[in-house]
Amino acid sequence: MPTQTVYPNVVHTDPTGQTKQEFTSDQDVRWCPGCGDYAILAQVQKLMPSLGISRENIVFVSGIGCSSRFPYYMNTYGIHSIHGRAPAVATGIKAVRPDLTVWMVTGDGDGLSIGGNHLLHVLRRNVDVKILMFNNQIYGLTKGQYSPTSPLGKKAKSTPLGSVDYPLDPVSVALGAGATFVARTVDVNVKHIAETLKRASQHQGTAFVEIYQNCPIFNDAAFDYMTDKSTKDDHVLAMEHGKPLRFGANGEKGVALDASMRPQIVDVATYGEDKLLVHDETNEVLSLIVSRLRHPEFPVPIGVFRSAERPSYDRMMNEQVDAATKGNKKTLQQLLDAGSWTVT
Amino acid sequence: MPTQTVYPNVVHTDPTGQTKQEFTSDQDVRWCPGCGDYAILAQVQKLMPSLGISRENIVFVSGIGCSSRFPYYMNTYGIHSIHGRAPAVATGIKAVRPDLTVWMVTGDGDGLSIGGNHLLHVLRRNVDVKILMFNNQIYGLTKGQYSPTSPLGKKAKSTPLGSVDYPLDPVSVALGAGATFVARTVDVNVKHIAETLKRASQHQGTAFVEIYQNCPIFNDAAFDYMTDKSTKDDHVLAMEHGKPLRFGANGEKGVALDASMRPQIVDVATYGEDKLLVHDETNEVLSLIVSRLRHPEFPVPIGVFRSAERPSYDRMMNEQVDAATKGNKKTLQQLLDAGSWTVT
């Protein structure tokens, strides 16, 4: 029983020349006016043609939530699954069809509340899936409960006196799970989204991208401090591989470790640029240190925290199967016959 | 409707003078001969009397697995719940009964496979529960499948050709979740277990202790490199707060960061002790760096990775309720009457 080809033996279409329009499905987009999801959708639809992959070879998978409606708007294959389980669905797809390109869309509730465990496991397995977590720090679809990423003290529908749970930081969780690619971007910064998604698409293995996303209806302005013209320079740290960690309107501030190994904000001019931390996506120590820079003490880092190479689960699994089948001479009949005797 | 006292108004017994024997239940212990679980049980039973807490105020909670049989052997209150869900059960106990002392026992499968999400959430909430994860890097109770902590390539019942999943590191996961107390110890080092458990018991909030535990039946000798007399000095790094990271039979080796901020093993004599990393349980950067020291490249750190103070979920929740009830003059009848009119 050799490995069968599970997909029909059809001639694939030529991926060159695909347009954004072709990646747009015929379904009406059902997000609230002003929702940050629109901008992300537009960037993803724009990115797709550049990947050189035909539409039919792409699958978008999601869970449940406003964000998880995403697959309906992509004219590719897609599964809008159940709450929190998209990583497992995506793993199933890649396990049997490593030839497919799989993107996954989830929310802070879908991915970190009910789906936290599957997220941990898809990351540790390093399944070749691109994960976009739309983090609006709220449950949108169920109309405004606090989420695992809402800040402590958040007043929302189920926490009228303020939440008493500390939030999870998606980037820290991903790094804790051993993720090979971890990045953060923000809905309004379309150029940065585009670059980050491009980087994610190039990664072999799980690429985890947290996207801060404004929910104007239930958690408006949660990210204003980092998107507002007047404040963003002082509150956003755009990381670049190999470059010192600098921010501020003119890059006048930097991040360094103090004598006791704690991160501090320094004035670059007086402190000296050479003593700043230099970002290194391939060095876990750096990824970890920057992951812990949190608003309001620190500017919020955006960009790629970590990018490491490691064979993906689906590749290793399929290589194992391929290697085993290659040498195999056994038929199913022989397997059935094993240990048999004949009665005459 | 004031807060009622949920527990009967009985005179609690005096906790002084309790003995290990009194903490031992009448159930036969059902682990295999030679199982590492025995040593841990003995240490826990020994620790209990020293806590100054009467037996009746202690609850042991577990999931399912060999390790999760633990509560049956403790003559305290206890719940042997279902697979992976002990953190949620424990959270429920503490939410309504912050007066109780809750310990939780789980395995690498129970806690990080099926129960990974609940673990993340109990840690981020910082519920005042002491968690012991018995990590034997295998599923014991179901007779020997690889677990999420088994090393890549592990050959076990469901992976005859070797696993293709990267393991999770419990300590890294816990730190990623924002745990306030994270430690590691090993079954055979009874002194170290005792100290570590003591530290855990003193922590307010979630204390997470990973205990490497030998399963002689399905994963024998997994930790020999760090327990064997001949090798352990070179493979174990016993961290101490405020002390430089040194190991080796005579502490001749140390851990430092190289120029590119990557950890390296150095010869203390030539490198200089003052340039070694100095462990600081309260500095997340240090906790993170040591958490990534992994065998075989590095010695395995044992001891307390991180210890930070932060009010616990159950405390904040109950404070919120207490504060709200204190001021309250509303009766249930008044609530029912709200918005009512009278028909005559």
Place this chain on the structure above:
Amino acid sequence: MVALRTRFLTTATMGTSAAGKPHEQVDSVAIRFAGDSGDGMQLVGTQFTSTTALAGNDLSTLPDFPAEIRAPAGSLAGVSGYQINFSSNAVFTSGDVLDVLVAMNPAALKRNLKDLKEGGILLVNSEAFNAKNLERAGYKENPLDSNIVGAYRLFKVDITGQTLAAVREFKLDHRAATRCRNFYALGIVYWLFSRNMDATISWIQRKFSDKTLSEANLAALKAGFNYGETTEMFDHAYEVRKAEIAPGKYRNISGNEGLALGLMAASELTGLNLFLGSYPITPASDVLHMLSNMKHMGVRTLQAEDEIAAVCACVGAAYSGALAATTTSGPGMALKAEAIGLAVMLELPMVVINVQRAGPSTGMPTKTEQADLLQAMFGRNGECPLPVLSARTPGDCFHAAIEAARIAVTYMTPVILLTDGYVANGAEPWPVPDVSKLPPIPVKFRTETEGFKPYLRDDNLARPWAIPGTPGLEHRVGGIEKENLTGNISYDGPNHEAMCRLRAEKVARVANSLPPTLVEGAQEGDLLVLGWGSTYGSIAGGIHRVQLRGHKVGHVQLQHLNPLPNDLEDIMKRFKRVMVPEMNLGQLSVLLRNRYPGQPIHSHTKIQGTPFRETEIAKAITSLLEAN
């Protein structure tokens, strides 16, 4: 409840309104306000409801939320509606067909027109019927100019324009000014039904902290009312007289409010702290929200990471002596199955509430259904029996929650309470109970160490509740089969059989604690209509219609689905036939056929995400009776 009822515009007595226009007396009106999500329809609906209740009508309401969070303005998906049925007689449901439809835009018209009866009043905001909105609603031509609306009494009012004019003096920006138009529409409707606007006026004054906004909305409201009074469009107003309602204190209550208050009452009656472990899900989330707002009453709520954690936290809380409850809907219920099984094994009290929605899978979250009954009964591995209850009306949710708690703590068992989206979001005037007169629910934690065995049972077969903190009663419980009495782990075959049968018998004995089953209508005769849950009103209304024609039809609406009442079989036998209407494909029928093998059961089902209409039930009854 059984009073004669005539429909709007069929009985008419003419009078004269204060301002001179004649008004016509009618018995009963169903009206629906429909508009875009942003149009504030829920708000005017609830205002109209309060005023109507104060006016002494019987009434029933139902909101119709859009399935989407906030679909694009003007789209079909974004239509939000609020329906109220009110009468000078008894009201059973929120109304089968509409007498009045208020449509604020083309999409609202398109979605709702099918429910307006022929000759009904159709009030539209003509301004909104512009090219853009028509296109969004999928209209090729303006329906107001076509014979689509020919069968109705159409009133085109430029509500937007009139509102802008009415609020001009307040100098609001265009958006804010436009948003007053819902009150303008409400004003018209108030006039149309000769309502006193005082309650709404004082509500507006209280609600809007911004003085200008408050006055603008008041101005819009009054302008609408005056429009009705002064324009030529309406030649007369209507009046629905007070219903004969038993004297007493009333309030409006939705089913979800009923649950939240009922759980709090159960907490008080048992003397136990209330703990709710829940994970948000439509249409159950509001119970979590309401109880989260009750910290001052000592309520502890945990928004868990998922439904499994929510119910597992209840296991911990119940073990520790709290009154533990968890609320969810279908998909969440599926996830809780394993842990509910644990609670059955541990024999711990717990109230599990499933506010059912249309399934399977994600289904139609905002739509109602009763298709989780068999899941409640059988959706766990092994023989895993537990009591199952339901609630028939919003107000009954209060009592059902208390009853669920009573059974849970008396029998030491998890109990499933099934409500649904219809009863959860629907509202009705409800006689407020006197808390001091509710029967207390005695709970005694075990404290005597003498003779303590964790699984030694009392007369109800309940095991002792021995909670942590009690010296000498330290014991361990777990999901493995337990030895009778001691609760120790046991793999013994006959012990397992004994325990399985004991657990089943314990649940069966709950039936002994139930009052006689109430049969409404005929006590014997041609047909028993046997329903459960939220179909109560539709069935009562349907029977009411056919009984007018002299058939002997009885009605039992089951609160207890497991165990079934002891007297049910006798009751069934008093009727020639039994009809079981359900909003599913016949789930109670399965239980009845199993339990009463001889009894002929006629299952009548509808599964459209909406309640039965009274007329549908009436028709089904009639055709069954005529098939005789």
Place this chain on the structure above:
Amino acid sequence: MVALRTRFLTTATMGTSAAGKPHEQVDSVAIRFAGDSGDGMQLVGTQFTSTTALAGNDLSTLPDFPAEIRAPAGSLAGVSGYQINFSSNAVFTSGDVLDVLVAMNPAALKRNLKDLKEGGILLVNSEAFNAKNLERAGYKENPLDSNIVGAYRLFKVDITGQTLAAVREFKLDHRAATRCRNFYALGIVYWLFSRNMDATISWIQRKFSDKTLSEANLAALKAGFNYGETTEMFDHAYEVRKAEIAPGKYRNISGNEGLALGLMAASELTGLNLFLGSYPITPASDVLHMLSNMKHMGVRTLQAEDEIAAVCACVGAAYSGALAATTTSGPGMALKAEAIGLAVMLELPMVVINVQRAGPSTGMPTKTEQADLLQAMFGRNGECPLPVLSARTPGDCFHAAIEAARIAVTYMTPVILLTDGYVANGAEPWPVPDVSKLPPIPVKFRTETEGFKPYLRDDNLARPWAIPGTPGLEHRVGGIEKENLTGNISYDGPNHEAMCRLRAEKVARVANSLPPTLVEGAQEGDLLVLGWGSTYGSIAGGIHRVQLRGHKVGHVQLQHLNPLPNDLEDIMKRFKRVMVPEMNLGQLSVLLRNRYPGQPIHSHTKIQGTPFRETEIAKAITSLLEAN
């Protein structure tokens, strides 16, 4: 199968063994090897089985694992057993009562003696009956010296001592030497039943890579055999002649092996890649282990993080064109409920296997039960129908897995296949099928873009399987209710009703593809015994016993539980009564009473974690017939 059967020691023909001792011919023997977990009882059991199969007997076996991983040596919890029932006639079960019990220590005696029939042979390792072991087993005095064993033919052999003597020459350490004693015991039993030891000898030679160990075990085996032949203890041996077995190729197969092989065969027959997503759980884990060992056959297995992930991975794999399967037991089944509902909604093929164990909750993981049938039927939110199958014997697991896959891909639906711990771990000789003669299962992925609609159905009401990689068929699926044909999201009421009924009708139509139901025994008459799953052997054996007494009893063992076969009602009507034996509290009965309301169903239940005995069924039949 229907051949006359007489029990051991009742029919006896004396002969003489090769070595001179007389041997007695008997028809049928049930023997159990029992000892400590560390005593290697499973090993000698399977050796005895192979030899017995080669000798041409019909047989059936059942291991009895301890519930604990490895309880302390000598403890009751640590007792491990292996039972084999073999005969010169047809064998139905692994045997009701034992003819022979081999007890290697006091705990083994204590746990198993109750199953030994009066006058049966009791062979004990007398050395193990020392003070320490007696205490561990909870014996106050040595039972070998008491009249506890008075009713049996006791043979005390110092098996340990004899073994040590036999292997002394190999100079093993004490522990290794002692561990040869299971082969010594096997040797005695081989002699007792006049067995040829060649197969075991060559197995030992193959198995032990360590030459010394191999020879020591051989020596022990032979010493045991010689002990039987030479001592005075046994005055004669027994012989069970070859059974009349249809000529052909046979092998031993356990139920879990049957499932693994069946899924692989289905993969070959459909031409689809097999994907198994699973999470370990007793007693299902072995299917995962076996298939994980089949990478060379192209099988992909994923040990998921939990049961939910396992089935969700199947959703992804099925959507992508694989033959997806997931295996679990009760608690895991509860967890999968929500995602199975998703698969029902997506209408994707999938085989979900529940190897049932005793519940509820964690229950008794190593014990068998059939109490998850109603969970399979109803354990999901909403109206969520799917086909449910069962397997009757270990060998039938192979065919049931293929049938489940056939239905799944033909009707585009998840299918639940129920087996249980008894059939999973039990083994029997099985006629090996010729793969080339198994009917192929045609599967065609949709490729034509023309007229493609994701929910356009064929005659079976199956929707097209259009998998990623196919240009022009890009489409999205999800758990929200879908519009008929297009599969777009729809909240329309009548559409929902139509879809609910379509999904139900699709599953109902599976019945049209089933062959006529096989009725064994009487084709009409007094009583139909209607079983499902692993009770097959017990029922067949039970009926066999009573038919001897002239009653007209028919037997149907259902493979298909949903939908039920079209001809079942007619069959039931041909009998005066229908008895339904189940290892639960009457779950199939619920379905039958619902489906065939007129039909009187007599439920006969046992829930002890162990299969029915043939005599129990016979007794139940008799008392029902006599109640006539």
